[in-house]
Amino acid sequence: MMRHAWKAAALLLAAVIALCAWRAVGTVRALARAPAAGERTGLGSAADRVLSLPRDHPLGRIALPGRAVVFAYSPDCAVCHANMANWIDIASHARASGMRLIAAAPVQTEDARRYWEPLGESVDVILSDTAMLARVLGVGGTPATLLVHDGVVRRVYDGALTPAARRQVMGFVARGVLPDS
Protein backbone atom coordinates (compact mmCIF):
# COMPACT_ATOMS: atom_id res chain seq x y z
CA MET A 1 0.00 0.00 0.00
CA MET A 2 2.79 2.37 0.98
CA ARG A 3 4.68 1.59 -2.23
CA HIS A 4 1.64 2.67 -4.26
CA ALA A 5 1.41 5.90 -2.28
CA TRP A 6 5.03 6.74 -3.14
CA LYS A 7 4.41 5.98 -6.79
CA ALA A 8 1.31 8.20 -6.82
CA ALA A 9 3.30 10.99 -5.21
CA ALA A 10 6.02 10.57 -7.83
CA LEU A 11 3.47 10.74 -10.62
CA LEU A 12 1.89 13.85 -9.13
CA LEU A 13 5.23 15.61 -8.87
CA ALA A 14 6.15 14.60 -12.42
CA ALA A 15 2.84 16.11 -13.56
CA VAL A 16 3.70 19.36 -11.74
CA ILE A 17 7.09 19.47 -13.48
CA ALA A 18 5.49 18.81 -16.86
CA LEU A 19 2.92 21.55 -16.26
CA CYS A 20 5.71 23.99 -15.35
CA ALA A 21 7.62 23.08 -18.50
CA TRP A 22 4.51 23.61 -20.63
CA ARG A 23 3.85 27.00 -19.07
CA ALA A 24 7.53 27.92 -19.40
CA VAL A 25 7.20 27.59 -23.17
CA GLY A 26 4.39 30.17 -23.10
CA THR A 27 6.42 32.42 -20.85
CA VAL A 28 9.42 32.29 -23.19
CA ARG A 29 7.08 33.31 -26.01
CA ALA A 30 5.79 36.19 -23.88
CA LEU A 31 9.39 37.26 -23.25
CA ALA A 32 10.05 37.30 -26.98
CA ARG A 33 6.82 39.19 -27.67
CA ALA A 34 7.52 41.95 -25.12
CA PRO A 35 8.78 44.47 -27.73
CA ALA A 36 5.63 43.90 -29.78
CA ALA A 37 3.53 44.52 -26.67
CA GLY A 38 5.26 47.88 -26.39
CA GLU A 39 4.39 48.55 -30.03
CA ARG A 40 0.72 47.90 -29.30
CA THR A 41 0.67 50.22 -26.29
CA GLY A 42 -1.84 53.01 -26.57
CA LEU A 43 -3.38 51.81 -29.82
CA GLY A 44 -6.77 52.83 -28.55
CA SER A 45 -10.08 51.15 -28.92
CA ALA A 46 -12.38 50.73 -31.85
CA ALA A 47 -15.68 52.50 -31.44
CA ASP A 48 -18.78 53.02 -33.52
CA ARG A 49 -20.44 55.81 -31.62
CA VAL A 50 -22.89 57.68 -33.80
CA LEU A 51 -22.93 61.35 -32.89
CA SER A 52 -26.45 62.63 -32.65
CA LEU A 53 -26.49 66.32 -31.96
CA PRO A 54 -28.44 69.20 -33.35
CA ARG A 55 -26.41 71.09 -35.94
CA ASP A 56 -26.73 74.32 -33.96
CA HIS A 57 -25.00 72.80 -30.91
CA PRO A 58 -21.27 73.64 -31.00
CA LEU A 59 -20.31 69.98 -30.68
CA GLY A 60 -22.53 69.28 -33.67
CA ARG A 61 -19.69 70.53 -35.89
CA ILE A 62 -17.92 67.26 -35.13
CA ALA A 63 -20.76 65.33 -36.76
CA LEU A 64 -20.55 67.13 -40.10
CA PRO A 65 -19.95 64.88 -43.13
CA GLY A 66 -16.35 63.96 -43.88
CA ARG A 67 -13.36 63.04 -41.81
CA ALA A 68 -12.28 64.82 -38.66
CA VAL A 69 -9.82 64.37 -35.84
CA VAL A 70 -10.97 65.53 -32.42
CA PHE A 71 -8.54 66.50 -29.69
CA ALA A 72 -10.14 66.38 -26.24
CA TYR A 73 -7.99 68.56 -24.00
CA SER A 74 -7.97 70.62 -20.83
CA PRO A 75 -5.83 73.73 -20.44
CA ASP A 76 -4.68 72.62 -16.99
CA CYS A 77 -3.88 68.98 -17.78
CA ALA A 78 -0.15 68.13 -17.60
CA VAL A 79 -0.46 65.10 -19.90
CA CYS A 80 -2.19 67.33 -22.47
CA HIS A 81 0.83 69.67 -22.37
CA ALA A 82 3.17 66.70 -22.84
CA ASN A 83 1.01 65.35 -25.67
CA MET A 84 0.63 68.67 -27.47
CA ALA A 85 3.67 67.97 -29.68
CA ASN A 86 1.83 64.95 -31.11
CA TRP A 87 -1.24 67.06 -31.87
CA ILE A 88 0.91 69.77 -33.45
CA ASP A 89 2.51 67.06 -35.62
CA ILE A 90 -0.94 65.94 -36.72
CA ALA A 91 -2.08 69.52 -37.33
CA SER A 92 0.97 70.26 -39.47
CA HIS A 93 0.22 67.22 -41.65
CA ALA A 94 -3.48 68.03 -41.79
CA ARG A 95 -2.75 71.39 -43.42
CA ALA A 96 -1.82 69.55 -46.60
CA SER A 97 -4.62 66.97 -46.50
CA GLY A 98 -7.45 69.36 -45.63
CA MET A 99 -8.57 67.23 -42.71
CA ARG A 100 -10.90 68.95 -40.24
CA LEU A 101 -9.31 69.33 -36.82
CA ILE A 102 -11.47 70.03 -33.80
CA ALA A 103 -10.29 70.67 -30.26
CA ALA A 104 -12.91 70.13 -27.60
CA ALA A 105 -12.41 71.28 -24.02
CA PRO A 106 -14.56 70.38 -21.02
CA VAL A 107 -14.27 73.93 -19.68
CA GLN A 108 -15.32 77.30 -21.01
CA THR A 109 -12.43 79.50 -19.96
CA GLU A 110 -10.17 82.00 -21.63
CA ASP A 111 -7.19 79.67 -21.08
CA ALA A 112 -9.00 76.91 -22.94
CA ARG A 113 -9.74 79.21 -25.85
CA ARG A 114 -6.17 80.50 -26.08
CA TYR A 115 -4.62 77.04 -25.80
CA TRP A 116 -4.64 76.52 -29.58
CA GLU A 117 -3.72 80.05 -30.58
CA PRO A 118 -0.27 79.11 -31.93
CA LEU A 119 -1.95 76.95 -34.56
CA GLY A 120 -4.08 79.82 -35.69
CA GLU A 121 -7.14 78.98 -37.71
CA SER A 122 -6.26 75.39 -38.50
CA VAL A 123 -7.99 73.99 -35.41
CA ASP A 124 -11.67 74.59 -34.66
CA VAL A 125 -11.94 75.04 -30.88
CA ILE A 126 -15.17 74.06 -29.13
CA LEU A 127 -15.63 74.86 -25.46
CA SER A 128 -18.16 72.65 -23.74
CA ASP A 129 -18.50 70.96 -20.36
CA THR A 130 -17.36 67.68 -18.86
CA ALA A 131 -20.78 66.01 -18.81
CA MET A 132 -21.50 66.95 -22.43
CA LEU A 133 -18.14 65.68 -23.68
CA ALA A 134 -18.60 62.43 -21.80
CA ARG A 135 -22.18 61.97 -23.06
CA VAL A 136 -21.59 62.94 -26.67
CA LEU A 137 -18.08 61.67 -27.35
CA GLY A 138 -17.74 59.06 -24.61
CA VAL A 139 -14.57 60.73 -23.43
CA GLY A 140 -13.89 60.14 -19.75
CA GLY A 141 -10.69 62.14 -19.41
CA THR A 142 -8.15 64.24 -21.24
CA PRO A 143 -6.13 63.99 -23.34
CA ALA A 144 -7.99 61.85 -25.83
CA THR A 145 -7.82 61.73 -29.62
CA LEU A 146 -10.80 60.63 -31.67
CA LEU A 147 -11.05 59.69 -35.32
CA VAL A 148 -14.45 60.64 -36.71
CA HIS A 149 -15.84 59.71 -40.09
CA ASP A 150 -19.23 61.01 -41.28
CA GLY A 151 -20.46 61.68 -37.77
CA VAL A 152 -19.35 58.35 -36.36
CA VAL A 153 -16.53 58.11 -33.82
CA ARG A 154 -14.46 55.25 -35.19
CA ARG A 155 -11.47 55.19 -32.90
CA VAL A 156 -10.59 56.59 -29.48
CA TYR A 157 -7.03 56.98 -28.15
CA ASP A 158 -6.91 57.74 -24.44
CA GLY A 159 -3.85 59.48 -23.02
CA ALA A 160 -0.77 60.73 -24.83
CA LEU A 161 -0.33 59.30 -28.32
CA THR A 162 2.35 56.62 -28.43
CA PRO A 163 4.46 56.36 -31.61
CA ALA A 164 2.28 53.50 -32.89
CA ALA A 165 -0.92 55.43 -32.18
CA ARG A 166 0.55 58.52 -33.84
CA ARG A 167 1.28 56.49 -36.98
CA GLN A 168 -2.34 55.31 -37.08
CA VAL A 169 -3.70 58.84 -36.68
CA MET A 170 -1.28 60.11 -39.35
CA GLY A 171 -2.51 57.35 -41.68
CA PHE A 172 -6.07 58.56 -41.13
CA VAL A 173 -5.07 62.19 -41.67
CA ALA A 174 -2.95 61.62 -44.77
CA ARG A 175 -4.81 58.79 -46.53
CA GLY A 176 -8.14 58.49 -44.73
CA VAL A 177 -7.24 54.97 -43.67
CA LEU A 178 -8.97 53.77 -40.54
CA PRO A 179 -6.79 51.42 -38.48
CA ASP A 180 -7.84 47.78 -38.32
CA SER A 181 -9.62 46.80 -35.16
Place this chain on the structure above:
Amino acid sequence: MRTRSAHAVLAAPARPRLLVARLTGEQFAVLLLGLLAMAAVLGLRGMERLADARTRHFQALARQAAVSPLPYGALIPAAGRPRPEGVHAVVRADAVARADEEALCVLARHTAASRDVAWVALSGRGPACAMVAAPVRPAGASADSLRRLAGAARWWIVGADGRALYSRREVPRPAELRRLLDALKGADEETMPVLAP
Protein backbone atom coordinates in the same frame (compact mmCIF):
# COMPACT_ATOMS: atom_id res chain seq x y z
CA MET B 1 21.48 -16.23 28.18
CA ARG B 2 23.93 -13.45 28.52
CA THR B 3 25.84 -14.73 25.45
CA ARG B 4 22.64 -14.79 23.28
CA SER B 5 21.63 -11.28 24.15
CA ALA B 6 25.09 -10.03 23.37
CA HIS B 7 24.85 -11.78 20.01
CA ALA B 8 21.45 -10.18 19.36
CA VAL B 9 22.87 -6.75 20.02
CA LEU B 10 25.70 -7.35 17.61
CA ALA B 11 23.35 -8.69 14.89
CA ALA B 12 20.96 -5.68 14.93
CA PRO B 13 21.63 -3.46 11.87
CA ALA B 14 23.12 -0.10 12.70
CA ARG B 15 20.47 2.59 12.30
CA PRO B 16 21.86 5.37 10.03
CA ARG B 17 21.89 8.76 11.61
CA LEU B 18 21.12 10.68 8.37
CA LEU B 19 17.47 10.79 7.31
CA VAL B 20 18.39 10.46 3.64
CA ALA B 21 20.30 7.28 4.33
CA ARG B 22 17.21 5.76 5.94
CA LEU B 23 15.04 6.37 2.82
CA THR B 24 14.16 3.57 0.48
CA GLY B 25 14.90 3.94 -3.22
CA GLU B 26 11.32 4.95 -3.99
CA GLN B 27 11.21 7.50 -1.18
CA PHE B 28 14.49 9.00 -2.38
CA ALA B 29 13.18 9.30 -5.94
CA VAL B 30 10.05 11.06 -4.72
CA LEU B 31 12.17 13.41 -2.64
CA LEU B 32 14.25 14.29 -5.69
CA LEU B 33 11.13 14.79 -7.79
CA GLY B 34 9.68 17.02 -5.07
CA LEU B 35 12.77 19.19 -5.05
CA LEU B 36 12.75 19.32 -8.84
CA ALA B 37 9.07 20.30 -8.89
CA MET B 38 9.70 23.05 -6.36
CA ALA B 39 12.59 24.37 -8.42
CA ALA B 40 10.43 24.24 -11.55
CA VAL B 41 7.60 26.17 -9.89
CA LEU B 42 9.98 28.81 -8.54
CA GLY B 43 11.79 29.05 -11.88
CA LEU B 44 8.50 29.46 -13.70
CA ARG B 45 7.40 32.19 -11.30
CA GLY B 46 10.68 33.97 -11.92
CA MET B 47 10.33 33.69 -15.68
CA GLU B 48 6.76 34.99 -15.55
CA ARG B 49 7.87 37.97 -13.47
CA LEU B 50 10.71 38.61 -15.91
CA ALA B 51 8.30 38.46 -18.86
CA ASP B 52 5.92 40.89 -17.10
CA ALA B 53 8.78 43.25 -16.28
CA ARG B 54 10.07 43.14 -19.86
CA THR B 55 6.60 43.84 -21.24
CA ARG B 56 6.13 46.74 -18.83
CA HIS B 57 9.57 48.06 -19.79
CA PHE B 58 8.64 48.25 -23.48
CA GLN B 59 5.23 49.71 -22.63
CA ALA B 60 6.94 52.36 -20.50
CA LEU B 61 9.33 53.16 -23.37
CA ALA B 62 6.32 53.62 -25.68
CA ARG B 63 4.63 55.87 -23.11
CA GLN B 64 7.84 57.85 -22.66
CA ALA B 65 8.17 58.32 -26.40
CA ALA B 66 4.59 59.63 -26.43
CA VAL B 67 5.37 62.70 -24.39
CA SER B 68 7.53 65.61 -25.39
CA PRO B 69 10.53 66.48 -23.22
CA LEU B 70 9.45 70.10 -22.77
CA PRO B 71 5.82 70.56 -21.80
CA TYR B 72 3.73 72.80 -23.99
CA GLY B 73 3.68 76.29 -22.55
CA ALA B 74 6.77 75.88 -20.35
CA LEU B 75 8.73 79.12 -20.09
CA ILE B 76 12.10 78.59 -21.74
CA PRO B 77 15.05 80.20 -19.91
CA ALA B 78 16.71 83.02 -21.80
CA ALA B 79 19.61 80.76 -22.80
CA GLY B 80 17.21 78.54 -24.73
CA ARG B 81 15.66 81.28 -26.86
CA PRO B 82 18.51 83.04 -28.62
CA ARG B 83 16.24 84.92 -31.01
CA PRO B 84 14.71 87.86 -29.22
CA GLU B 85 11.28 87.63 -30.80
CA GLY B 86 9.08 85.61 -33.07
CA VAL B 87 8.45 81.91 -33.37
CA HIS B 88 11.74 80.09 -33.93
CA ALA B 89 13.36 76.70 -33.56
CA VAL B 90 16.34 76.01 -31.33
CA VAL B 91 18.53 72.97 -31.96
CA ARG B 92 21.16 71.63 -29.59
CA ALA B 93 24.47 71.21 -31.38
CA ASP B 94 26.07 69.23 -28.57
CA ALA B 95 25.49 65.97 -26.71
CA VAL B 96 24.45 63.97 -29.74
CA ALA B 97 24.75 60.21 -30.11
CA ARG B 98 27.30 59.13 -32.71
CA ALA B 99 24.55 57.53 -34.80
CA ASP B 100 22.75 60.88 -35.06
CA GLU B 101 25.76 63.02 -35.94
CA GLU B 102 25.21 62.75 -39.68
CA ALA B 103 21.54 63.77 -39.37
CA LEU B 104 22.59 66.73 -37.23
CA CYS B 105 25.17 67.79 -39.84
CA VAL B 106 22.54 67.57 -42.61
CA LEU B 107 20.23 69.74 -40.53
CA ALA B 108 23.03 72.24 -39.85
CA ARG B 109 23.76 72.53 -43.58
CA HIS B 110 20.10 73.03 -44.50
CA THR B 111 19.35 75.59 -41.81
CA ALA B 112 22.55 77.62 -42.14
CA ALA B 113 20.69 80.47 -43.85
CA SER B 114 17.43 80.18 -41.91
CA ARG B 115 16.68 83.18 -39.77
CA ASP B 116 14.20 81.29 -37.64
CA VAL B 117 16.49 78.42 -36.63
CA ALA B 118 19.08 78.96 -33.92
CA TRP B 119 21.68 76.56 -32.58
CA VAL B 120 22.89 76.34 -29.01
CA ALA B 121 25.64 74.29 -27.42
CA LEU B 122 25.14 73.65 -23.72
CA SER B 123 28.38 71.72 -23.46
CA GLY B 124 31.66 71.86 -25.39
CA ARG B 125 31.23 68.50 -27.09
CA GLY B 126 29.47 67.98 -30.37
CA PRO B 127 30.16 67.30 -34.04
CA ALA B 128 32.18 70.11 -35.58
CA CYS B 129 29.68 70.61 -38.43
CA ALA B 130 26.96 71.45 -35.92
CA MET B 131 29.13 73.26 -33.39
CA VAL B 132 30.12 75.90 -35.96
CA ALA B 133 26.42 76.58 -36.45
CA ALA B 134 26.12 77.32 -32.74
CA PRO B 135 27.60 80.73 -32.09
CA VAL B 136 25.35 80.88 -29.04
CA ARG B 137 27.01 78.97 -26.22
CA PRO B 138 25.11 80.01 -23.15
CA ALA B 139 26.68 79.68 -19.75
CA GLY B 140 25.78 80.50 -16.21
CA ALA B 141 22.56 80.07 -14.29
CA SER B 142 20.34 80.42 -17.34
CA ALA B 143 22.22 77.63 -19.15
CA ASP B 144 22.03 75.44 -16.06
CA SER B 145 18.31 75.91 -15.72
CA LEU B 146 17.90 75.28 -19.47
CA ARG B 147 19.94 72.08 -19.15
CA ARG B 148 17.69 70.93 -16.31
CA LEU B 149 14.50 71.85 -18.16
CA ALA B 150 15.50 70.58 -21.58
CA GLY B 151 16.69 67.22 -20.29
CA ALA B 152 16.74 64.94 -23.29
CA ALA B 153 15.27 67.49 -25.71
CA ARG B 154 17.27 67.75 -28.93
CA TRP B 155 15.30 70.68 -30.30
CA TRP B 156 12.36 72.87 -29.49
CA ILE B 157 10.21 75.58 -30.99
CA VAL B 158 9.79 78.73 -28.96
CA GLY B 159 6.73 80.94 -29.28
CA ALA B 160 6.81 84.69 -29.52
CA ASP B 161 6.18 84.86 -25.76
CA GLY B 162 9.24 82.72 -24.96
CA ARG B 163 7.22 79.60 -24.15
CA ALA B 164 7.80 76.11 -25.51
CA LEU B 165 5.42 75.15 -28.28
CA TYR B 166 7.02 71.94 -29.43
CA SER B 167 9.99 69.75 -28.54
CA ARG B 168 11.42 66.38 -29.48
CA ARG B 169 14.29 64.12 -28.49
CA GLU B 170 15.20 63.06 -32.03
CA VAL B 171 17.15 65.01 -34.63
CA PRO B 172 14.54 66.26 -37.13
CA ARG B 173 14.75 66.10 -40.87
CA PRO B 174 15.02 69.63 -42.35
CA ALA B 175 11.64 69.33 -44.09
CA GLU B 176 9.99 68.18 -40.86
CA LEU B 177 11.41 71.12 -38.94
CA ARG B 178 10.25 73.52 -41.64
CA ARG B 179 6.74 71.98 -41.76
CA LEU B 180 6.31 72.36 -38.00
CA LEU B 181 7.70 75.89 -37.96
CA ASP B 182 5.34 76.89 -40.74
CA ALA B 183 2.36 75.34 -38.97
CA LEU B 184 3.16 77.19 -35.77
CA LYS B 185 3.81 80.46 -37.54
CA GLY B 186 0.57 80.13 -39.44
CA ALA B 187 2.51 80.66 -42.65
CA ASP B 188 1.09 79.70 -45.99
CA GLU B 189 2.90 76.56 -47.10
CA GLU B 190 2.84 77.56 -50.73
CA THR B 191 4.78 80.74 -50.11
CA MET B 192 7.29 79.33 -47.66
CA PRO B 193 10.35 77.57 -49.02
CA VAL B 194 10.36 73.88 -48.18
CA LEU B 195 13.86 72.52 -47.82
CA ALA B 196 14.80 69.21 -49.28
CA PRO B 197 15.17 66.44 -46.70
